[in-house]
Structure formats: C-alpha cells, structure tokens
Amino acid sequence: MVQTESEGVEHLLCVTCQQPAKLQCPRCLELNLERDLAAFCSQDCFKASWTEHKKVHKPSATHGWHYCTRHGQGRSLNMPDFKWTGDLRPARIAPMRPIPSHIPKPDYYLTGVPVAEEESRQQKSVKLYSGKAVEGIRRACLVGRQVLDAAAAAVAPGVTTDEIDRVVHEATLAAGAYPSPYNYYSYPKSVCTSVNEVICHGIPDRRPLADGDIINVDVSVYLDGYNGDLNETFVVGQVDEASRNLIKVTYDCLHKAIAICKPGTPYRDIGDVISKHAKAHGMGVVRTYCGHGIGEFFHCAPNVPHYAKNKAKGVMRVGEVFTIEPMINQGSYRDKTWPDGWTSATEDGKRSAQFEHQLLITEDGCEVLTARLPTSPPLWWEVEQGSDGAEQPPPGAALAANGTAS
Incomplete structure (x- = not known):
C-alpha cells in the first residue's frame, strides 16, 4: 500500500506511467531511497508495477560483493582486500531504476x-x-x-x-x-x-x-x-x-x-x-x-x-x-x-x-x-x-x- 506524502510529491512523476505523482512507496521512504523511485500516481499503478518495483528495495550488489550503503567513498567494512591501482575507490551504488511496462525490452x-x-x-x-x-x-x-x-x-x-x-x-x-x-x-x-x-x-x-x-x-x-x-x-x-x-x-x-x-x-x-x-x-x-x-x-x-x-x-x-x-x-x-x-x-x-x-x-x-x-x-x-x-x-x-x- 502506498502512502500519501503531501510535501513535494506533486513535483514528481509516476515511475510507471509518467503522470503526476500523488503517492509514495512506504518501503522506499523507510529505506531513504530517492523520491523519484518511490512515486506513483495511484494505488492501481503501484500494484501493477509491484513485481518490478520491489527490486529497488534490494541492497545493491554486483557479482558477489557489496558496496557500502551508508558511508560510501570506500569506507565500507565490506570493502574487499584488493590492491587498488590508483586513487579512485568505489562508492555507494543506488538501486536500479525502474523501466515502465510500455518500453520494449530485450530478452x-x-x-x-x-x-x-x-x-x-x-x-x-x-x-x-x-x-x-x-x-x-x-x-x-x-x-x-x-x-x-x-x-x-x-x-x-x-x-x-x-x-x-x-x-x-x-x-x-x-x-x-x-x-x-x-x-x-x-x-x-x-x-x-x-x-x-x-x-x-x-x-x-x-x-x-x-x-x-x-x-x-x-x-x-x-x-x-x-x-x-x-x-x-x-x-x-x-x-x-x-x-x-x-x-x-x-x-x-x-x-x-x-x-x-x-x-x-x-x-x-x-x-x-x-x-x-x-x-x-x-x-x-x-x-x-x-x-x-x-x-x-x-x-x-x-x-x-x-x-x-x-x-x-x-x-x-x-x-x-x-x-x-x-x-x-x-x-x-x-x-x-x-x-x-x-x-x-x-x-x-x-x-x-x-x-x-x-x-x-x-x-x-x-x-x-x-x-x-x-x-x-x-x-x-x-x-x-x-x-x-x-x-x-x-x-x-x-x-x-x-x-x-x-
């Protein structure tokens, strides 16, 4: 069930149909995810996209190792023992952004x-x-x-x-x-x-x-x-x-x-x-x-x-x-x-x-x-x-x- 959040929602678009948003996913808000990932125009739109939308609630991971989701900038306790070749370090990766149902997709x-x-x-x-x-x-x-x-x-x-x-x-x-x-x-x-x-x-x-x-x-x-x-x-x-x-x-x-x-x-x-x-x-x-x-x-x-x-x-x-x-x-x-x-x-x-x-x-x-x-x-x-x-x-x-x- 999505919840209403009056302040600022009117400036967002529904992630499913791109209509003006009126509601936000409570789990997204709980996880402090980006507001544009959580916006929906109606309960029906939210329910129709749930199978795909729930993927954004999963921790970011790539091929078996996690980036820090709280600190970023290479300060995670989960950072692997790896000899970095330069000054750059990985930082937090945000969840995958949803793709609307009307977009044709590859296999x-x-x-x-x-x-x-x-x-x-x-x-x-x-x-x-x-x-x-x-x-x-x-x-x-x-x-x-x-x-x-x-x-x-x-x-x-x-x-x-x-x-x-x-x-x-x-x-x-x-x-x-x-x-x-x-x-x-x-x-x-x-x-x-x-x-x-x-x-x-x-x-x-x-x-x-x-x-x-x-x-x-x-x-x-x-x-x-x-x-x-x-x-x-x-x-x-x-x-x-x-x-x-x-x-x-x-x-x-x-x-x-x-x-x-x-x-x-x-x-x-x-x-x-x-x-x-x-x-x-x-x-x-x-x-x-x-x-x-x-x-x-x-x-x-x-x-x-x-x-x-x-x-x-x-x-x-x-x-x-x-x-x-x-x-x-x-x-x-x-x-x-x-x-x-x-x-x-x-x-x-x-x-x-x-x-x-x-x-x-x-x-x-x-x-x-x-x-x-x-x-x-x-x-x-x-x-x-x-x-x-x-x-x-x-x-x-x-x-x-x-x-x-x-």
Whole structure:
C-alpha cells in the first residue's frame, strides 16, 4: 500500500506511467531511497508495477560483493582486500531504476542473460544490413547521440556519476528506448561511467566528480529492435595538460581509424592505425577490449581489435555495422578488473580515455551513424580563444571532448 506524502510529491512523476505523482512507496521512504523511485500516481499503478518495483528495495550488489550503503567513498567494512591501482575507490551504488511496462525490452531484461544474442549465428557470421533495417539502426544511433549529449550537459564538479545515470536513464526512456546495459549480464545501471584510471565499464555511484577529473560516458540504447552505441570522454572543470593531451590523442586515434574504413579494408588494419598514433605520443593501447558488430544484438561479429599486429579476420563489406572504440592509456596498456567484476582500471593507476562511434560500411566508404549534431557540446580544443589567448569554457558546464563525423 502506498502512502500519501503531501510535501513535494506533486513535483514528481509516476515511475510507471509518467503522470503526476500523488503517492509514495512506504518501503522506499523507510529505506531513504530517492523520491523519484518511490512515486506513483495511484494505488492501481503501484500494484501493477509491484513485481518490478520491489527490486529497488534490494541492497545493491554486483557479482558477489557489496558496496557500502551508508558511508560510501570506500569506507565500507565490506570493502574487499584488493590492491587498488590508483586513487579512485568505489562508492555507494543506488538501486536500479525502474523501466515502465510500455518500453520494449530485450530478452535479458529479467534474467540478465542475452540468450538470443549468445545463440545467434551472428556471433560467427557478420550480418549485412540494408533498407528498413539500416533506417532502424540509424534511429537508434540518433537517440543514443541525443542521450549522450544530455549526459554531457550534466557533467560538472560535484555531480555524481549516479546522477549522470539518472539523466541517461530518463532521456532513454523518454525517447521510447531501453538502456542496453541495463541488466546485461547483470550490469546494475543504465550507462557506464569511467573516471580517471578506469578504462571502461565503470559503475555509476555516489562519488561526486571532482575538479580535474576526466570521465568517459558510454551510452547504448535499444530501440525498435536495434542497438545504438557510442561514448566520449569529458573533462571536469580545470584539467591538467597531460590529461587533455590524452583525450585529444584518443579522439584522433578513433578518427584516423574511421578514415580507412571502406569496402575491402581488413579489420586488422584498424589496430595498426590506432597503435601507430598512440605509440607516437608514448601511450598504450588497451588489448583486453575491442570494437564489435552491433545491430539486432548488442555485441556480435566482427571483433575489432585496436592494437597492432592483431589477428582479426575478414574485410569490410557494404552493409556491415560495427563500432570502433579505442581505449588509450597514459602508461601501460595492461588492465586490472575490480572485485565488482565490471570495472576495468589501468594496471599502473595512470589515466585512460576512450571514444566510440558506430559505423555502417557504404559503397564509397563509411557512414558515422553516431556523428555529432549541430547541437552537441563543443570540443574543448575547438572552443574560441578568449581575449587573453586562453581557452574559455562555456559557462556552467564541463567541456566535452567528443567525436565528429569524418
């Protein structure tokens, strides 16, 4: 039974139907969960969503170990005996946000296992897309771009990565899409947020972003049966020159790789191009994670390694859709996974950056499906010079270091 809470409820929306809320779940209030997770417009709406809603009452856990739910910031007695590679520590993870019943969902929504993806022939054979399927993928990629731009606008000192997750979650649902990472192999959030030495798959939590941080936001959406996937790395406030250089080099690595994409290009050549540019700047290229085929499924063939002398098979053909997403480190290319089973950090604790685009091979080259829009946040190195020659950030926002179409 939901209870009425007169003060402030009128400013919330029902988590099920997005109508103005009048009631709140008493268990959510008892657990001191976010008010927007507990809001409902009626008893009927609450009862209809109970099976899914009750999941938010469970303690946050990921692959067998718990983050502190009271103190956060790495002060939990449950913190594992683990040799952290850098200064970053996990903080409290909020419960998974609910997804309304009207949003079409993939098969792993409840089970956490993408059975159709695992059993698909597309794990070994690269699918060729055309016609309406390409249009569907384009729509998914456009929504992904719009969602990432919304997340970019939220990046600032003092903002938690959990707040960025909320922005991504709500923007994705507002577009009628499903956040692809949500419960994918039991991943507990709607977006990946990787800060400083974290290479990829960072889990949004209650740690506020600090002035001088860098953060990668990796957005993936599932819309009308197709996936869109992209990511960018952002600076938070005033960032040191070495980190800014890392971001720019990573961006250039991606676009140098995109420039060679056309029918007949071997997939293994992508790693050669990326490694050559990164090595010229004394940086390492992560080998554990690679780009991938995408479309009907979140991850499928082909595999797209980013390092030199890889053994990727096949050449690009018209109609193939895949991602390129180089992860570039200031130091060693080696990575170390946190005990949560997801967060991958640099072995030496130095910073890492990443950019990702989703591409379609066309007859005369490739189409960057996740290209920036005229409304996308500006590149920090393209911001107009101030009168004193110094770069001037846009007021009230972090500068985005994001991709552009080639």
